[in-house]
Amino acid sequence: MKTTLIAAAAALAIPAAAQAHFLLEYTTDTMIETPGDVPVKLIFWHPFENGHVMDLETPEAFFMIHNGEKTDLLGTLEPVMFSGGENEGAAFRGTVPVRRSGDYVLVTVPQPYYEESEEIYIQQITKAFLNRNELPTDWDQPVGLPTEIIPLNKPYNVISGGTFTGQVVADGAPVAGAEIEIEYMAAEPDMQSAASSEPTVSPLPGGAVVAVSDANGYFTFGVPKAGYWGFAALGSGPETEHEGKELSQDAVIWIRAWDLE
Template sequence: MFKTLGKLAIASACFAFASQSAHAHFQLAYTPEVNVTAPGELPVKLIFWHPFENGHVMDMKKPVAFYAIHRGDKIDLSSTLSEVTFTGKENTAKAYDGTLTLKRSGDYVMVVVPEPYYEESEDIFIQQITKSYVNRNEIPTDWMEAQGLVTEILPLNRPTNIVAGSTFTGRVLSNGEPVSGVEVEIEYMAAEPDMDRNAPKEPTAGPMPGGAIVAITDANGYFTFGIPKAGFWGFAALGSGPDKEFQGKELSQDAVLWVRAYDVQ
């Protein structure tokens, strides 16, 4: 692992701006605080949304799976889910509230496997298999490990305390193998959800001119992005999964990862 980290110092990626498409959707597994000290219950919101532009919200069906990995153990969180209505700037849609219970110190890797979503405008299904992270007491235990998902982004920087102004590197995997030439869309959570109101807070930024921000994975599946601003950043590797069809239509099985960046105080 640490030999691999050393190689990342020279890893490079290609960046471009692409036109907005259905893939500007991002699956969220959101809790406001990702670095905590006390044990207890954390509220989590599962929303399928356009958080950069505080845009359209998509209806979620109940996820196929919702769980956390802690010290290598799987903790099923599906029983904590309850349906809610999330009201975005443009519309309302079905979302879910859940709960993550923190006991021992270390990393908690939340995983959401949603039902595929039918995007009528492009006549395709989208399934965004999503990871996000919470840490208790600053003890690293799980963040640097792949979680054995059909597709996922393996972070090469600790995802709960990225320094704004530094870089983040991830590696896109499909069935555990690196995938080259994958488009990775990059999203800033400009409007964070208000946990009590089930609505977005005031946005702190606007979407970039020119459309979605995109990186391309290199020959070994790596991409690197300079994090310009504190907050939550999402990465979606489009079509990186092995499943390409659902109910007789094209399926984009995407790997999504959320990280939290902070300004240096």
């Protein structure tokens, strides 16, 4: 039986400079009603505190999965600048063709980013989810990435005040003892401009919110607030070195929580 971890009660005291890096695949909505091209922004940022923006290079891959079929979206990307609360950084804007009913799993495999302050490379392999017409098709299926988080709750309609459970895997096998940083998107990108909104809440004292996966790779988080939540399993991937330096190959997933009305 898996051990349940309520990560809302778990925080680690780490320096503010080490607040979580998160790659965003941001869309204004996750539930799509009208067929068309949905705008998406790829940003490497600290959205909880509207903090530092890291420059993002052209990803190694950007694609979607719909009804089990993979569609390359790399050609839709165009470089843009994005301004957070502290600085401006290179980002990308693209589109997701949403036509038929079902799930659309967005996947970004970025180039490794060198974090000079920590002297390591970071590669955040990221998944986000859209849905049209409330028909579930792909959300709970693994994509086959080097490392990923497989959701056990529909990730685009999680209940605020409920829980979210995911499983961390690498090459398809569960990752035990993975450290999972948890981020709230307190500030959100503006799709029409280069700027972000003002944060609606402040980060908790004590540094990043953290959970640890159990022996079967599972973790559970009590979702306290509606909005976008990100989960990053640090160093869960099989690759540990890039250009002679340490590589943290992370699995990232974004979910959307809603208040009951």
